Amino acid sequence: MTASVPQGFRLAGVSCGIKQDSSREDLTLIVADAPSVAAGVYTQNLVYAAPVAVDRERTPSDKMRVVAVNSGNANACTGQRGMEDALEMARLAAEACDAEPDQSLVMSTGIIGDFLPMDKIAAGIRSAAERLGNDEDAFLSAARGIITTDKSHKIAGRSIEVAGQTIRIAGMAKGAGMIGPKMATMLAAVMTDARMTPADAQAALVAAVDDSFNCISVEGHMSTNDTVLLLASGAACSEPLAGDALSAFRTALREVCIELARQIPDDGEGASHLITIDVCGTATRDDAFSIAKTVANSNLVKTGISGNDPNWGRIVCAAGYSGVQFDPNRLSLRLNGTLLYRDGAPVEFDATSVSHSMQENRETHIILELAEGDASARFWTSDLTVDYVRFNSDYHT
Amino acid sequence: MTASVPQGFRLAGVSCGIKQDSSREDLTLIVADAPSVAAGVYTQNLVYAAPVAVDRERTPSDKMRVVAVNSGNANACTGQRGMEDALEMARLAAEACDAEPDQSLVMSTGIIGDFLPMDKIAAGIRSAAERLGNDEDAFLSAARGIITTDKSHKIAGRSIEVAGQTIRIAGMAKGAGMIGPKMATMLAAVMTDARMTPADAQAALVAAVDDSFNCISVEGHMSTNDTVLLLASGAACSEPLAGDALSAFRTALREVCIELARQIPDDGEGASHLITIDVCGTATRDDAFSIAKTVANSNLVKTGISGNDPNWGRIVCAAGYSGVQFDPNRLSLRLNGTLLYRDGAPVEFDATSVSHSMQENRETHIILELAEGDASARFWTSDLTVDYVRFNSDYHT
Numbered sequence: 197m198t199a200s201v202p203q204g205f206r207l208a209g210v211s212c213g214i215k216q217d218s219s220r221e222d223l224t225l226i227v228a229d230a231p232s233v234a235a236g237v238y239t240q241n242l243v244y245a246a247p248v249a250v251d252r253e254r255t256p257s258d259k260m261r262v263v264a265v266n267s268g269n270a271n272a273c274t275g276q277r278g279m280e281d282a283l284e285m286a287r288l289a290a291e292a293c294d295a296e297p298d299q300s301l302v303m304s305t306g307i308i309g310d311f312l313p314m315d316k317i318a319a320g321i322r323s324a325a326e327r328l329g330n331d332e333d334a335f336l337s338a339a340r341g342i343i344t345t346d347k348s349h350k351i352a353g354r355s356i357e358v359a360g361q362t363i364r365i366a367g368m369a370k371g372a373g374m375i376g377p378k379m380a381t382m383l384a385a386v387m388t389d390a391r392m393t394p395a396d397a398q399a400a401l402v403a404a405v406d407d408s409f410n411c412i413s414v415e416g417h418m419s420t421n422d423t424v425l426l427l428a429s430g431a432a433c434s435e436p437l438a439g440d441a442l443s444a445f446r447t448a449l450r451e452v453c454i455e456l457a458r459q460i461p462d463d464g465e466g467a468s469h470l471i472t473i474d475v476c477g478t479a480t481r482d483d484a485f486s487i488a489k490t491v492a493n494s495n496l497v498k499t500g501i502s503g504n505d506p507n508w509g510r511i512v513c514a515a516g517y518s519g520v521q522f523d524p525n526r527l528s529l530r531l532n533g534t535l536l537y538r539d540g541a542p543v544e545f546d547a548t549s550v551s552h553s554m555q556e557n558r559e560t561h562i563i564l565e566l567a568e569g570d571a572s573a574r575f576w577t578s579d580l581t582v583d584y585v586r587f588n589s590d591y592h593t
Numbered sequence: 594m595t596a597s598v599p600q601g602f603r604l605a606g607v608s609c610g611i612k613q614d615s616s617r618e619d620l621t622l623i624v625a626d627a628p629s630v631a632a633g634v635y636t637q638n639l640v641y642a643a644p645v646a647v648d649r650e651r652t653p654s655d656k657m658r659v660v661a662v663n664s665g666n667a668n669a670c671t672g673q674r675g676m677e678d679a680l681e682m683a684r685l686a687a688e689a690c691d692a693e694p695d696q697s698l699v700m701s702t703g704i705i706g707d708f709l710p711m712d713k714i715a716a717g718i719r720s721a722a723e724r725l726g727n728d729e730d731a732f733l734s735a736a737r738g739i740i741t742t743d744k745s746h747k748i749a750g751r752s753i754e755v756a757g758q759t760i761r762i763a764g765m766a767k768g769a770g771m772i773g774p775k776m777a778t779m780l781a782a783v784m785t786d787a788r789m790t791p792a793d794a795q796a797a798l799v800a801a802v803d804d805s806f807n808c809i810s811v812e813g814h815m816s817t818n819d820t821v822l823l824l825a826s827g828a829a830c831s832e833p834l835a836g837d838a839l840s841a842f843r844t845a846l847r848e849v850c851i852e853l854a855r856q857i858p859d860d861g862e863g864a865s866h867l868i869t870i871d872v873c874g875t876a877t878r879d880d881a882f883s884i885a886k887t888v889a890n891s892n893l894v895k896t897g898i899s900g901n902d903p904n905w906g907r908i909v910c911a912a913g914y915s916g917v918q919f920d921p922n923r924l925s926l927r928l929n930g931t932l933l934y935r936d937g938a939p940v941e942f943d944a945t946s947v948s949h950s951m952q953e954n955r956e957t958h959i960i961l962e963l964a965e966g967d968a969s970a971r972f973w974t975s976d977l978t979v980d981y982v983r984f985n986s987d988y989h990t
Contacts, residue, residue, distance in 0.1 A: 243913030243921045273909055275922075275938030308906030309939045373893070418914035495892065495977075496770070496985055503986030509705025509817075512670055516640030517815035524640045525672075541672030542706045580892075581986075582979045588893055589900030589978075 200353060201335050202364040202389035204229050204429025206328035209341025212320025214268035214306070214313060223320030224341030226263040226385055227293050227328055232429045233391075234260035234301060235398040237405045239422035245272035246282035247302040248423060254301060255425070256394035262300040263385055263425060264289035264321060265342045267370070271304040271312050272420040281312040288318050292325035303383045303423050305370060306344050339368035342383055345587070346372045347463050352455035354448040358441035361433045363390045365448055369456040373414055373465040373588065382409060384424040384456055390445055391430030392437050400446045401426040408453035411485070413492050413577045414464040424453075457576065462558075464578025465587050469501050469554070471579060475515075475564045476572035483520045484573035487564060490518035491575075498580035504554040506547055508536040515564055526567035532560060597750060598732050599761035599786035601626050601826025603725035606738025609717025611665035611703070611710060620717030621738030623660040623782055624690050624725055629826045630788075631657035631698060632795040634802045636819035642669035643679035644699040645820060651698060652822070653791035659697040660782055660822060661686035661718055662739045664767070668701040668709050669817040678709040685715050689722035700780045700820050702767060703741055736765035739780050742984070743769045744860050749852035751845040755838035758830045760787045762845055766853040770811055770862040770985065779806060781821040781853055787842055788827030789834045797843045798823040805850035808882070810889050810974045811861040821850075854973070859955075861975025862984050866898050866951070868976060872912075872961045873969035880917045881970035884961060887915035888972075895977035901951040903944055905933040912961055923964035929957060 201207065205228055209221035236255035238248050254260070264285055271278050282302055290300040304312070324341075328334065339349035353366040371382030392400070405424050426449070430436075437445050462470040473491055475484040491497055494514040500507035508529050516524060525540035532553040535543050554560055560579075598604065602625055606618035633652035635645050651657070661682055668675050679699055687697040701709070721738075725731065736746035750763035768779030789797070802821050823846070827833075834842050859867040870888055872881040888894055891911040897904035905926050913921060922937035929950045932940050951957055957976075 241910065241913040242917075242919065243909055243924075273906055273934070273937070273939060308910065309934075418910075420910050420913065495981075499982050499985035502982065505986070509667075509670055512640055513638065513705065513815075513817050516638040516817065520639075522639065527640070537670070537706075540670070541674075542670060580982055582982045584892075585896050585899070585977055585979045585982055588896035589902070 200364055200366060201330040202366055202387045202429060202432070204232070204389050204431030205387050206330050207334045207338035208324040208327040208329065209337035209339070210320055210324045210327060212316045212323065214266055214316055221337055221341035222266060222268045223317065223324055224265040224338045225289065225321065225324040225328065226338060226387065226427065228261050228427060228429050230429065231259040231261060231299065232427050233258050233394050233397045235394065235401040235426040237401055237424045239419055241418050241420050243273065243420050245270055245304060245421045246274060246278040247271055247304045248421060249279060250282045250286055251301045251423060254298065256398040258394050259299055260301060260427065261295035262289045262293045263303065263427065264300060265303040265383065266317060266320070267342055267344050268306040269304060269310055269312055270306045270308050270421050272308045274309065274311055277311060281314055284314060285312065285317050288321045292321050301425060305342065305383055305421050308420065335366065342368060343370040345465055346370055350456055350459040350463070352452045354452050356444050356448045358437070358444050363388060363432050363445065365452050367452050367456050369460065371460040372463045382422055382460055384409065385427065386425070386449065386452060387427045389429050389432035390437055391433045391435060392428050396437065396442060397426055397428050400449050403446060404450040404453040407450055408457035411573070411575045412457050412461050413489065414461055461576045461578040466581040466583030467578035468581050469560045469579040470558055471501055471560045471562065471577045473562045473575045473577070474572065477566035477568060478520070478522070478571045479569040481571045481573050484571050485575070486520050487515050487518045488573050488575035490514050491562065492577035495580055498577070501554065501560050502579040502581045504551045506531050506536060506550040506554065511562060512537055522566050522568050528565040530563040532557070597752070597761055597763060598727040599763055599784045599826060599829070601629070601786050601828030602784050603727050604731045604735035605721040605724040605726065606734035606736070607717055607721045607724060609713045609720065611663055611713055618734055618738035619663060619665045620714065620721055621662040621735045622686065622718065622721040622725065623735065623784065623824065625658050625824060625826050627826065628656040628658060628696065629824050630655050630791050630794045632791065632798040632823040634798055634821045636816055638815050638817050640670065640817050642667055642701060642818045643671060643675040644668055644701045645818060646676060647679045647683055648698045648820060651695065653795040655791050656696055657698060657824065658692035659686045659690045660700065660824065661697060662700040662780065663714060663717070664739055664741050665703040666701060666707055666709055667703045667705050667818050669705045671706065671708055674708060678711055681711060682709065682714050685718045689718050698822060702739065702780050702818050705817065732763065739765060740767040742862055743767055747853055747856040747860070749849045751849050753841055753845045755834070755841050760785060760829050760842065762849050764849050764853050766857065768857040769860045779819055779857055781806065783823045783846065783849060785823070785825050786827065786829035787825050787834055788830045788832060789825050793834065793839060794823055794825050797846050800843060801847040801850040804847055805854035808970070808972045809854050809858050810886065811858055858973045858975040863978040863980030864975035865978050866957045866976040867955055868898055868957045868959065868974045870959045870972045870974070871969065874963035874965060875917070875968045876966040878968045878970050881968050882972070883917050884912050884915045885970050885972035887911050888959065889974035892977055895974070898951065898957050899976040899978045901948045903928050903933060903947040903951065908959060909934055919963050919965050925962040927960040929954070
């Protein structure tokens with residue numbers, strides 16, 4: 197996609213020396229020209245990083261001006277000093293943009309347990325504040341500034357027409373490892389020029405995250421730093437969205453979040469397949485979600501798919517230990533469109549042809565059908581490859 | 594250890610052509626000379642295999658004569674025909690030993706979703722029945738007959754003196770993959786010549802399994818076939834164990850089960866480390882167990898250890914998403930004896946020396962200390978290596 201920055205925002209990503217490779221951006225500023233609505237959704241890990249503590253306290257809000265993000269250092273498990281560093285990072289970002297100290301949010305991602313290099317952070321914030329822009333280059337440099345082990349930046353956007361006004365939504369995300377619901381070391385910031393109340397912004401974000409960032413995993417390890425922010429400048433409309441316009445916005449926001457979220461397991465460390473798991477016919481959405489998540493986090497399922505093996509036994513077995521009650525004699529399974537298992541018993545199928553379809557397509561599609569009700573859920577994950585293990589044996593998070 | 598078969602049992606393991614490698618045993622018979630007490634603990638997977646259904650129905654019992662085990666084919670997800678095959682396998686085993694059709698138990702492990710090759714099973718049972726013995730060779734061939742991807746057979750034994758009588762306990766186990774609590778594709782059969790009631794046998798087995806086979810994982814994938822059986826011939830004593838003698842038996846049985854269980858993650862597919870996780874200072878044992886299990890099943894923790902990386906951040910992070918409530922500011926962590934994290938903050942330590950200790954020792958020991966109470970739990974797992982992924986991308990379970 198081409199990225200179109202919503203009205204009222206300027207951005208920049210710069211390199212300030214936190215990452216070892218000095219050619220890579222590692223500090224991003226997102227600046228709203230005027231006080232903006234901000235909503236946030238955060239990791240549910242009991243051990244959460246200092247920037248999460250800062251942002252959780254400050255959102256939802258109607259006066260935010262700045263988001264500062266660094267990559268290469270998570271400022272997690274850093275005790276009291278980590279809290280002081282996160283607050284100082286927020287203060288420096290606000291100062292660089294002529295905002296009040298509490299008008300800023302912060303996000304960090306990278307190595308756990310090291311203290312933030314505050315001199316580099318301070319220099320990076322000053323440098324980014326001088327380079328702010330609202331063109332595509334600015335957006336892309338900002339999107340690159342938040343990534344760590346990602347192979348590339350991740351962006352998505354939509355424009356919608358409501359009540360004769362064009363509203364833009366544009367987001368960036370990062371994440372390739374330590375990814376598991378609820379959320380992961382994934383950061384995302386979504387901007388919009390819609391005008392909305394903090395309560396509507398928060399509710400829209402929570403609903404969108406539930407169907408997107410909460411439905412992905414790489415290895416199911418929930419991070420200390422997960423954060424998704426929504427910033428609404430209001431620059432495109434005079435009155436807060438309501439009624440049909442708000443509904444249309446929520447739909448578009450959900451689409452943007454899903455488009456961003458899918459890119460994370462697709463770029464999962466070492467991944468050779470993006471796996472989409474649909475579970476349908478359950479009594480509740482929670483049941484479908486639990487089954488899909490359990491299948492997604494099975495190393496046996498993931499290694500089987502990396503080997504292009506239509507190994508339905510591992511998938512059926514994982515569904516069985518999900519903790520959800522269902523009739524196993526009414527369970528059926530399709531893989532890339534082919535029925536492999538019907539009503540609790542194997543079906544004859546052409547294994548070579550299914551394996552071939554897995555080899556030819558980066559996307560693998562699993563459908564589990566039950567007969568307990570009408571609810572369903574969709575989940576995305578990556579496969580588990582030799583490269584994932586190599587990478588995570590060597591890389592010190 | 595040298596294996597000493599308890600009185601009243603004869604065993605044999607033979608090759609009947611289920612495994613591709615015809616030099617490997619794939620069918621085992623355990624025969625009690627007289628009707629014996631039998632207890633069983635089974636997978637909690639909703640999708641369980643036909644032999645599990647048969648045994649669950651038949652235990653606890655005071656009249657069992659035969660256990661027939663095949664490896665190479667799990668007879669799981671095989672519908673009604675699978676049930677008929679399991680019952681027929683039980684009938685054939687009973688017939689070969691002049692027992693009634695319902696005096697036999699069956700266990701299967703191997704590929705999911707293929708029907709049992711009943712002609713091979715029948716020939717194997719006949720052949721094994723002709724080779725029964727109670728010496729070490731017989732025991733070892735039987736132990737080899739139940740393994741699949743295991744690098745070697747797994748046995749353990751104890752002798753205890755109670756009330757002037759020598760009571761023997763000897764067990765065999767299998768398992769190297771698809772291992773996760775509650776239980777895994779792990780099979781175990783423990784024999785004893787103690788005399789005991791079916792109720793005492795069942796209670797003793799449940800307690801022993803809780804501290805052993807339920808506290809191990811390789812990749813956390815709970816299998817369809819997990820079974821642990823206890824057979825008590827009563828040949829060594831005239832009266833059922835009670836009081837102190839029963840307590841002494843329970844202690845010895847627990848030790849045998851732990852010794853068998855530890856061998857499974859130690860032989861985890863591709864494993865280069867056996868990881869022991871002790872969690873102490875929790876309010877309840879369940880809390881300690883949940884934290885230990887969550888750490889054990891984190892791919893990031895496991896890959897870090899395979900790389901000899903003292904990556905305490907991943908361990909602390911996993912503890913945080915275990916779902917257990919605790920004060921993260923009172924969390925401390927030791928790895929191979931070195932304090933890495935104290936009261937929620939990092940501690941300076943010699944990373945090179947800790948990494949060296951991980952490289953030098955196959956066993957890695959993690960201790961997580963909390964300040965919520967006096968409960969604790971111990972859990973064993975294997976690390977995650979490139980070889981695990983290679984193996985499970987190629988091997989069709």
